[in-house]
Amino acid sequence: MTTTAPTTAPAYRLIATDLDGTLLTSGETVSARTVAALAAATAAGAVHIVVTGRPASVTRPVFDAIGYTGLAVCGQGAQVYDAGAHRLLTSVTLDRQLAAMALAKVEAEVGTLTVAAHQDGLDGAMLAGPGFELTIADLPMVRLDGTGGLWRAPINKLYIQHPGMTDDELATAARRVAGDLVGVVMAGEGIVEILPLGLTKATGLSIAARRLGVTAEDTLAFGDMPNDVPMFGWARRGVAMANAHEQLKAVAHEVTASNDEDGVALVLERLFPHP
Numbered sequence: 001m002t003t004t005a006p007t008t009a010p011a012y013r014l015i016a017t018d019l020d021g022t023l024l025t026s027g028e029t030v031s032a033r034t035v036a037a038l039a040a041a042t043a044a045g046a047v048h049i050v051v052t053g054r055p056a057s058v059t060r061p062v063f064d065a066i067g068y069t070g071l072a073v074c075g076q077g078a079q080v081y082d083a084g085a086h087r088l089l090t091s092v093t094l095d096r097q098l099a100a101m102a103l104a105k106v107e108a109e110v111g112t113l114t115v116a117a118h119q120d121g122l123d124g125a126m127l128a129g130p131g132f133e134l135t136i137a138d139l140p141m142v143r144l145d146g147t148g149g150l151w152r153a154p155i156n157k158l159y160i161q162h163p164g165m166t167d168d169e170l171a172t173a174a175r176r177v178a179g180d181l182v183g184v185v186m187a188g189e190g191i192v193e194i195l196p197l198g199l200t201k202a203t204g205l206s207i208a209a210r211r212l213g214v215t216a217e218d219t220l221a222f223g224d225m226p227n228d229v230p231m232f233g234w235a236r237r238g239v240a241m242a243n244a245h246e247q248l249k250a251v252a253h254e255v256t257a258s259n260d261e262d263g264v265a266l267v268l269e270r271l272f273p274h275p
Contacts, residue, residue, distance in 0.1 A: 010044045011271050013218035016073075016205055016231065017264060019052035019062065020188060021224035022241055025260050030066045037268035044272045047212055049073065051201050053187040053227055055156055056081040056088060057124040058139055071211065075118070075156045076185060076195055076227060077204030080211070086122065090207060093120050093154045094182070094196050100151065102178035102194055103158065109177045110170065114161045115147055120154040132161060135189045158194040167192050171226075186245075187227040200230035220271070222256075222264050223248060239267050 015038070017023040023030060038048050051073040052059060059074055059081065069084035078092040107113055114131040118124055127150055128141040144150070150158070162170045171186040174194070178184065183195035209215060221228070221235035224244040232238030232251050240252035241263045249255055256263035 010041070010046045012220040012236070013046055014209060014212065014214040014220070015041055015046050015048045015268070016051045016219055016221040016235060017048065018223040018225070018228055018231075019050055019054060019059075021243060021259050022222050023050065023259070023264060024062070024066075028062065028065070031262055031265065033262045034265040034268075036274070037262075037265035037272070040274050041268050041272040046272065047214065049205070049208055049212070050083075051077075051205050051221070051223075051228075051231060053191070053193070053201075053225075054139075055079065055118045055124060055126075056091075057118075057122055058126070059083070060086060071208050073201060073204035073208050075204075076187065076193060077199050077201045078156045078196070080204060080208050088122055089211070090204075091120055092156070092196055092199060094157055094194070096151050096155060098181050098197075099155070099158055099194055102174075102182040103160070105178045105181070106160065106174045110162055110165065110173050114163075115150065116141065116159040117150040117155045118157055118159075120156050124156070132159065133190065134159075156195075160192050160194060161190060185227040187225050193227075201227060202230035202234035205231055205234060220267075222267070224259065239263075 049071050053076045056074040056079045063083045072081045072083050074081050080089040116128040116132045118126050126141045127144055129144055129147040167186045171184055171192045175184040183197050183199055185193050187193055216234050217236050219235035221231045221238045224241040226245050226247045228248050237253045239254045239256050240249045242258040256267050
């Protein structure tokens with residue numbers, strides 16, 4: 001069977017999707033309808049890229065499960081990862097001295113935090129200090145007795161939690177007192193992250209886009225959390241899921257259905273109709 005190349009250029013040449021809460025259902029699968037819609041888009045000449053806060057070291061099982069083999073932007077933009085070759089193309093680390101200074105400033109403002117760190121590299125582990133917990137069950141953590149071990153090897157980011165503050169409150173406070181040293185983002189329930197200053201999903205996506213030969217003007221982005229705001233600012237069009245945080249909905253060009261209701265597929269089917 002032969003295929004015919006598209007006769008017209010697609011409306012968007014790059015489709016950038018967040019992973020959790022966007023491409024993945026709450027059961028951590030990609031629906032058959034979304035798979036079909038992405039296939040139609042790529043058949044029309046577009047490229048699909050995953051842009052996730054998850055570091056590359058913990059994306060491989062997910063990508064294997066959903067059959068994803070393209071480029072991915074991981075770690076909030078810190079890493080450009082070739083999923084098919086299981087190879088890091090770029091990786092940015094967080095200066096540990098600056099991170100420790102930022103952490104001290106935040107604790108001086110709000111009190112003691114529970115902290116975790118993600119080590120750099122394809123085999124980088126998530127190291128969790130005492131009391132730190134995540135709601136994402138499939139992220140394995142190495143438990144530490146104290147916090148000294150967080151700093152022993154290069155890291156991509158820190159995670160911080162405070163028992164008496166919401167995620168938004170903690171992110172706002174951390175940004176206020178340490179935003180001159182590091183980046184701070186709320187990426188999901190219980191996930192407030194400290195990143196290299198200036199690093200966002202947009203910076204990682206721009207690097208990946210250059211490798212793919214496309215631009216911001218070619219890009220349609222989907223997301224659900226405040227860490228997707230910079231990506232929406234970079235892309236030509238940003239689509240928030242119905243389950244998205246209000247900060248993202250406020251800057252989105254469009255709000256689609258939720259991740260459990262084929263929200264990505266609904267938009268793609270309109271732009272890239274099935275033959």
